Amino acid sequence: MDNDGATQLIVTSSPHIRSNVTVAKLMWAVIIALLPALGGSIYFFGVKALLLIVITTAAAILFDALGQLMFRRKITIDDGSAAITGLLLAFNLPPNVPWWLPIVGAAFATIVVKQFFGGLGHNFINPALAARAFLVASWPTQMTSTWLAPHTGNVSGLSPQALTLCTDAITSATPLNVLKQGAKLLLPGCDPQLLYQHLQSWDTIKNLFFGNIGGCLGETSALLLLIGGIFLIATRVIDWRIPLSYLLTVAALVLILPGHKTAVLNYTLFHLLSGGLILGAFYMATDYVTSPLTHKGRVIFGIGCGILTVVIRLWGGYPEGVCYSIILMNVATPLIDRLTLPRVFGTRRKK
Amino acid sequence: MIEIFDCIQTKHIITTNLMGKFRGGIHHREHKEATEYKPIEVAPLPQRVSIPLSQHAGAPSKPVVKIGDKVRTGTVIGEPNGTISVPTHSSISGTVSEIKELPHPLTGRFTTTVTIDSNRQDTLDENIRQRDLSNITPDEIISAIRNAGIVGLGGAAFPTFFKLSLPKDKPVDTLIINGCECEPYLTADHRLMVEKPAEIIEGTTFIARALGVKNVIIAIEDNKPDAIAAMKEAASKTNFTVQSLKTKYPQGAEKQLIKACLGREVPSGGLPADVGCIVQNVGTAVAVREAVRFNRPLYERVVTVTGSGVSEPKNLLVRIGTPVKELINFCGGYRGKPEKLIMGGPMMGITLASDEVPVLKGTSGILVFNTADLAEEQDCIRCGRCIEACPMGLSPTRLNYHIKAGRLAQAKNEHLLDCIECGCCAFVCPAKIRLVHNFKYGKAELARTKGR
Numbered sequence: 001m002d003n004d005g006a007t008q009l010i011v012t013s014s015p016h017i018r019s020n021v022t023v024a025k026l027m028w029a030v031i032i033a034l035l036p037a038l039g040g041s042i043y044f045f046g047v048k049a050l051l052l053i054v055i056t057t058a059a060a061i062l063f064d065a066l067g068q069l070m071f072r073r074k075i076t077i078d079d080g081s082a083a084i085t086g087l088l089l090a091f092n093l094p095p096n097v098p099w100w101l102p103i104v105g106a107a108f109a110t111i112v113v114k115q116f117f118g119g120l121g122h123n124f125i126n127p128a129l130a131a132r133a134f135l136v137a138s139w140p141t142q143m144t145s146t147w148l149a150p151h152t153g154n155v156s157g158l159s160p161q162a163l164t165l166c167t168d169a170i171t172s173a174t175p176l177n178v179l180k181q182g183a184k185l186l187l188p189g190c191d192p193q194l195l196y197q198h199l200q201s202w203d204t205i206k207n208l209f210f211g212n213i214g215g216c217l218g219e220t221s222a223l224l225l226l227i228g229g230i231f232l233i234a235t236r237v238i239d240w241r242i243p244l245s246y247l248l249t250v251a252a253l254v255l256i257l258p259g260h261k262t263a264v265l266n267y268t269l270f271h272l273l274s275g276g277l278i279l280g281a282f283y284m285a286t287d288y289v290t291s292p293l294t295h296k297g298r299v300i301f302g303i304g305c306g307i308l309t310v311v312i313r314l315w316g317g318y319p320e321g322v323c324y325s326i327i328l329m330n331v332a333t334p335l336i337d338r339l340t341l342p343r344v345f346g347t348r349r350k351k
Numbered sequence: 352m353i354e355i356f357d358c359i360q361t362k363h364i365i366t367t368n369l370m371g372k373f374r375g376g377i378h379h380r381e382h383k384e385a386t387e388y389k390p391i392e393v394a395p396l397p398q399r400v401s402i403p404l405s406q407h408a409g410a411p412s413k414p415v416v417k418i419g420d421k422v423r424t425g426t427v428i429g430e431p432n433g434t435i436s437v438p439t440h441s442s443i444s445g446t447v448s449e450i451k452e453l454p455h456p457l458t459g460r461f462t463t464t465v466t467i468d469s470n471r472q473d474t475l476d477e478n479i480r481q482r483d484l485s486n487i488t489p490d491e492i493i494s495a496i497r498n499a500g501i502v503g504l505g506g507a508a509f510p511t512f513f514k515l516s517l518p519k520d521k522p523v524d525t526l527i528i529n530g531c532e533c534e535p536y537l538t539a540d541h542r543l544m545v546e547k548p549a550e551i552i553e554g555t556t557f558i559a560r561a562l563g564v565k566n567v568i569i570a571i572e573d574n575k576p577d578a579i580a581a582m583k584e585a586a587s588k589t590n591f592t593v594q595s596l597k598t599k600y601p602q603g604a605e606k607q608l609i610k611a612c613l614g615r616e617v618p619s620g621g622l623p624a625d626v627g628c629i630v631q632n633v634g635t636a637v638a639v640r641e642a643v644r645f646n647r648p649l650y651e652r653v654v655t656v657t658g659s660g661v662s663e664p665k666n667l668l669v670r671i672g673t674p675v676k677e678l679i680n681f682c683g684g685y686r687g688k689p690e691k692l693i694m695g696g697p698m699m700g701i702t703l704a705s706d707e708v709p710v711l712k713g714t715s716g717i718l719v720f721n722t723a724d725l726a727e728e729q730d731c732i733r734c735g736r737c738i739e740a741c742p743m744g745l746s747p748t749r750l751n752y753h754i755k756a757g758r759l760a761q762a763k764n765e766h767l768l769d770c771i772e773c774g775c776c777a778f779v780c781p782a783k784i785r786l787v788h789n790f791k792y793g794k795a796e797l798a799r800t801k802g803r
Binding site: 009010011012013014015016017018019021022023025026076079081118119120121122239288289291292293294295341342343344345346347 | 373374377379535606610616617618619620621689690691692693695697698699700701702703704705706718720723724725726729730731732733734735736738739741742743744745746748749765766769772774777778779780781782783785787788791
């Protein structure tokens with residue numbers, strides 16, 4: 001028996017071949033997809049952006065490992081998931097925050113939101129978004145009023161000509177802020193309609209698309225985020241259903257609902273390209289752990305995110321609603337999962 | 352860049368739910384190139400065969416020989432023992448040298464096994480002779496199939512006669528002959544279709560007559576154009592339809608095949624006859640032909656011997672009971688150190704603990720791998736790929752959680768028992784969770800606790 005080498009055979013259950021897709025490969029693909037936007041944030045906001053991103057990501061990886069150590073779990077920093085949490089959290093921070101803020105956020109995201117609930121795969125809300133919400137609630141000034149102008153333009157994305165109509169407050173107003181505050185930003189005697197016209201001009205839309213505006217580190221350039229998003233969809237790392245249903249819902253709702261529209265198409269584009277919508281729709285709402293398992297569930301999830309985002313933007317107290325809408329839909333995910341299980345072969349759908 | 356793209360692209364997942372297609376399933380590299388154009392070779396007669404008396408689903412057969420008895424090729428050595436049971440035959444001529452309880456190659460359970468030493472004559476049993484087919488009745492065909500010990504040769508090894516003995520309340524209108532061979536690596540059925548199409552057609556005619564059906568579909572995946580051409584040619588004088596199906600695993604699974612060919616869904620917990628359909632494998636059709644025309648029992652079959660750990664992969668006509676090791680030696684021996692030895696295909700086959708075990712009626716292939724995928728299980732990241740891939744519409748990740756938490760009743764509620772163990776979920780799982788392993792465990796636990 002031992003002359004032919006077949007003495008120690010491995011006995012396992014089938015299947016005996018596996019696809020070469022691994023958790024780490026999927027996570028690293030997301031990181032690759034975020035690189036263009038990372039480059040963009042450095043281009044627009046300078047070395048400070050890079051520093052913040054490095055601090056946040058390093059802190060996330062460190063605290064995640066610390067959390068795993070605390071709970072005697074296997075240390076899995078190489079799977080890239082903590083790095084994604086760090087990157088996304090950094091992308092959700094204004095460029096001017098103090099250096100310690102992201103460290104607090106990263107600790108909250110990885111230890112409290114992720115490891116307290118069982119580690120990767122068990123957290124019920126997106127760690128980066130939960131940390132952002134936590135930071136906004138705890139340090140609102142640092143998180144919402146420290147916008148930095150990109151070195152190529154200004155925070156609002158408005159043309160210089162439009163800026164002459166406004167008070168000094170415009171220097172710290174992002175495009176969505178301008179939409180929310182409207183007339184309050186204008187010099188006395190100016191027509192608000194004129195401001196909205198400027199806001200919905202092709203010039204502003206172009207600035208939004210290329211990222212020539214103020215905002216959180218990684219959310220400003222729709223173009224760079226779309227490049228990565230399309231890469232993720234083409235490689236089937238993420239399901240197109242969530243971003244598409246999310247974006248279409250936002251587009252449809254802002255089209256129907258009343259608002260300060262001067263040009264309908266531009267107004268819709270303005271909503272799609274501004275704030276954290278593209279970042280959220282492609283990179284945060286598609287987080288496997290906190291989004292539904294099934295195709296149908298994902299469409300419902302995307303529509304839900306879209307509705308909540310628009311409701312918050314149009315009627316809520318905040319100019320932007322992407323973060324909270326995704327968190328709320330994360331919480332609804334177990335319910336969506338249960339209601340959208342596929343039909344089992346050879347059975348009728350349960351009523 | 353293209354390499355990165357390729358390595359993360361999960362393009363093997365397809366999801367269609369159209370009529371004439373089944374949901375889920377996967378595409379993987381087929382690895383059939385090593386043997387698909389190699390004609391079937393007759394393996395040398397073994398010196399000694401060991402024949403377990405349990406090679407079929409159902410009750411094992413009862414030994415009817417004793418040590419020292421002389422047997423011929425095709426002599427009955429085990430009689431059926433129960434309703435769902437078939438006889439077992441000697442596959443060589445010689446002397447019974449041992450009858451003892453040995454671990455079954457697949458289940459590991461101790462099974463009565465008859466060992467026969469060859470006299471190198473290969474004398475056929477006197478009962479093997481041409482039968483008068485002029486007035487053969489369906490019942491005679493079915494009893495010939497039972498007496499020949501025929502089981503489904505696709506792998507499940509369910510007694511064929513029992514599948515053909517239909518209750519009166521389940522009229523069957525269609526016979527599907529399964530030539531899909533959707534498992535990667537395996538080419539035994541493929542070669543049979545290319546080399547013995549007329550025999551397959553004749554066997555099919557017998558099965559159709561036994562069932563009394565007119566509508567016969569021979570289903571072949573489109574990755575075997577030469578088999579499709581050969582079968583079309585052979586079927587030209589009949590009214591059988593040769594249907595080419597778009598390649599997708601697990602097309603050869605009974606329920607999926609019926610859905611693909613007819614758009615009918617076998618109800619959960621039901622049988623193909625519930626939707627008026629019977630499926631038989633092409634290899635089974637050849638065995639039926641031999642049984643009906645020549646009264647020849649099932650004592651040999653075609654086995655694909657392949658994989659990275661075999662020097663010269665081949666398709667072999669093998670006597671049942673031949674030790675696996677002899678087949679590998681005939682294929683030039685091992686190449687490198689064998690890590691995994693698999694009976695069957697890579698998706699559903701069962702690993703062997705030794706190469707001394709015999710080839711069984713249900714052995715479609717012997718695979719030798721030099722590498723064993725022993726990736727560590729990670730926590731589920733809820734990516735949903737298993738749900739996309741499941742051809743039965745189950746939610747593997749949920750079932751897995753239920754089983755791990757001991758919620759067997761909940762797992763049953765979510766249709767654990769509908770799982771066909773095709774392996775698609777475990778194949779696509781990026782966390783490398785041993786889903787099929789856990790489902791087999793869960794099913795076994797359900798069966799065990801029900802008996803209490």
